[in-house]
Every structure is written in structure tokens, then in C-alpha cells.
Amino acid sequence: MSKVKKLQELILESTTLWDFPTQNYGDKPHGNNKYKGVTPAFVIWNLLQRYTKEGDLVVDPMCGSGTTIDVAKELNRKVIGYDLNIVRSDVKKNDARKIPLEDNSVDFVFIDSPYSDNLDYSDDKRCIGEISCEKTEFYDELEKVAKEIHRILKPNKAMAWLIGDQWIKKKFTPTSFLLYQRLEKLFETIDTICVTRHNQTSNTGLWHNRARRFNFYLRGYKLLFIMKKKSEEETAKPTKLKQKKIELEVAKERKVFEEKISAEEVARRIKKHEREFARKLLEPKPQETKQRRKK
Numbered sequence: 001m002s003k004v005k006k007l008q009e010l011i012l013e014s015t016t017l018w019d020f021p022t023q024n025y026g027d028k029p030h031g032n033n034k035y036k037g038v039t040p041a042f043v044i045w046n047l048l049q050r051y052t053k054e055g056d057l058v059v060d061p062m063c064g065s066g067t068t069i070d071v072a073k074e075l076n077r078k079v080i081g082y083d084l085n086i087v088r089s090d091v092k093k094n095d096a097r098k099i100p101l102e103d104n105s106v107d108f109v110f111i112d113s114p115y116s117d118n119l120d121y122s123d124d125k126r127c128i129g130e131i132s133c134e135k136t137e138f139y140d141e142l143e144k145v146a147k148e149i150h151r152i153l154k155p156n157k158a159m160a161w162l163i164g165d166q167w168i169k170k171k172f173t174p175t176s177f178l179l180y181q182r183l184e185k186l187f188e189t190i191d192t193i194c195v196t197r198h199n200q201t202s203n204t205g206l207w208h209n210r211a212r213r214f215n216f217y218l219r220g221y222k223l224l225f226i227m228k229k230k231s232e233e234e235t236a237k238p239t240k241l242k243q244k245k246i247e248l249e250v251a252k253e254r255k256v257f258e259e260k261i262s263a264e265e266v267a268r269r270i271k272k273h274e275r276e277f278a279r280k281l282l283e284p285k286p287q288e289t290k291q292r293r294k295k
């Protein structure tokens with residue numbers, strides 16, 4: 001690969017459509033392109049460039065073959081990768097629904113979760129990839145992971161979640177939208193990215209022909225939700241003292257408002273009174289009317 005080509009590849013994405021023809025970039029491996037459901041390394045490279053700086057702590061709660069670990073280390077970020085399926089020694093075994101890190105301690109989280117029970121990652125019964133995305137339970141379990149991500153992230157810091165939809169046995173399940181509904185309860189959306197899919201097993205001539213003949217679509221993309229943990233002021237529950245202060249402030253505002261209304265009301269009544277007074281003053285008196293008639 002020429003130097004020019006390498007430089008071209010390392011340009012930050014500028015639109016919401018990301019299309020990387022290969023899982024890896026550069027000369028060294030990032031993760032393992034043979035791992036089931038491996039993440040394109042460039043997705044993580046783009047995210048770390050935009051949302052982190054050198055020395056920041058990056059966490060991947062489902063890091064599989066360790067793509068996040070490799071990209072983060074190369075960019076001089078601190079990194080912790082967890083998974084239930086351990087394929088390399090620097091990945092820590094852990095269930096993503098309980099992350100062993102302090103509250104507000106992490107600068108960025110990347111996660112590429114299972115998006116149904118289509119891939120067999122491991123024999124671990126806790127694997128969320130054992131649950132079908134057609135069941136509510138799937139989203140309940142992912143929401144537990146989302147709550148942990150929210151807890152460990154520092155306020156105002158970002159996380160990115162990559163997820164695909166499912167079309168199986170003539171049934172479409174909008175997994176990404178259903179997950180998004182859970183995520184938006186916790187996070188504020190920065191943007192959504194469409195990541196083109198290249199390496200799925202159905203990307204063969206046979207499947208493309210079947211899709212045309214039997215009138216269905218092959219999955220062409222995954223969605224990447226980039227979201228931010230709201231600041232402490234936005235999320236903090238008010239203490240009793242703060243609550244009292246808020247109530248006093250509201251009462252004060254209401255009084256001013258009511259006073260304003262009554263001042264306006266007074267002005268309206270004076271105007272009305274003035275009009276009536278003027279009308280009476282200008283109205284001819286009954287005696288004057290008689291005299292005018294005589295003339």
C-alpha cells in the first residue's frame with residue numbers, strides 16, 4: 001500500500017454516511033477481522049479523533065476481538081476493554097450490565113453490541129446475543145448496559161453505539177430504533193451515522209439475486225448513535241434545600257405575574273371609566289334638548 005493511499009484513508013469523515021471497504025486500515029491489525037461481528041476499525045478511529053484527546057480513558061464494555069483497544073492505544077488514549085468471550089489477554093472478563101468502574105470516571109465509551117441472536121459468540125449464558133431482538137427482554141438487557149455506560153461516563157462526555165436491524169423469515173425488526181427509544185431516555189443525541197456493511201455472510205451474488213427475486217432487502221447498513229451524557233446540572237436531582245429555593249422563586253414569580261395582571265386590569269378600568277365619564281359630560285342634558293326643540 002502506498003504512503004499516499006494510507007494518508008487518504010486517514011481523513012476524518014465529514015458526512016453522516018461512513019463507508020469503509022475493509023475492516024482494517026494501515027499495516028497493523030486492529031482487532032481481528034475473523035471475529036464474528038468485528039467492528040470496522042475506522043469507525044472507532046473517527047470517533048476517538050472527534051470525541052477524545054490523548055490521555056483520555058476510553059471503555060468498550062463488549063470489545064470482542066479488541067478493535068477498540070488497538071485503535072485507542074495507537075492514538076495514545078488509555079483504554080479498558082471488557083467482554084464475556086475472552087480471545088486475548090488484555091480483554092477483561094465482565095458482564096456489561098455491571099461495569100467495575102467508578103461513577104463519572106470515563107471520557108468515552110464505544111460499544112458494538114449484538115443486535116439479535118443471529119451470531120454465536122460464546123457459550124456464556126449471560127451473552128445478550130442469545131436473546132432474539134424480537135423479544136422485549138433483549139432491549140431490557142441492553143438498557144441495563146446503557147445505564148451502566150451512563151453511570152461511568154463523566155458529565156458532558158460522549159458514547160457511541162453501533163447496531164443493526166433484522167430481517168429474518170420475512171419479518172423485519174427495527175432493532176436500532178427500538179434500542180434508540182431506550183437510549184434517548186438517558187442521553188442527548190449528538191448525531192446518527194449510517195455505516196455501510198460489507199462483510200456479512202449474505203454479501204454474495206446468490207443472496208443479492210434472492211433479494212431481487214423474492215422481493216426483500218439485504219441489510220446494507222448499521223446505525224451508529226453518538227450521544228452525550230447530560231451535564232450534572234441537567235441530571236442532578238434537586239436537594240430539599242434546592243427544592244425549597246425553587247418553590248420560593250416560583251411563588252415570587254407568580255406574585256409578580258399576578259400584580260402585573262392587576263395593574264393591567266386597573267389601567268383597563270380607568271380607561272373604561274374615562275370613556276364613560278367623557279360620554280356623560282358631552283351628552284346633552286334633558287332641559288337643553290327641550291330648549292333646542294322649541295327653537
Ligand SMILES: C[S@@+](CC[C@H](N)C(=O)[O-])C[C@H]1O[C@@H](n2cnc3c(N)ncnc32)[C@H](O)[C@@H]1O
Nearest residue numbers: 037039062063064065067084095096121127128
Ligand atoms: C459485535 S461483537 C463486538 C465486536 C468488537 N467490537 C470487535 O471489534 O471485535 C459483540 C460482543 O458482545 C459480547 N457480549 C454479549 N453479551 C455480553 C455481555 N452481557 N457482557 C459483555 N459482553 C457481551 C459478545 O461476546 C461479543 O464479543
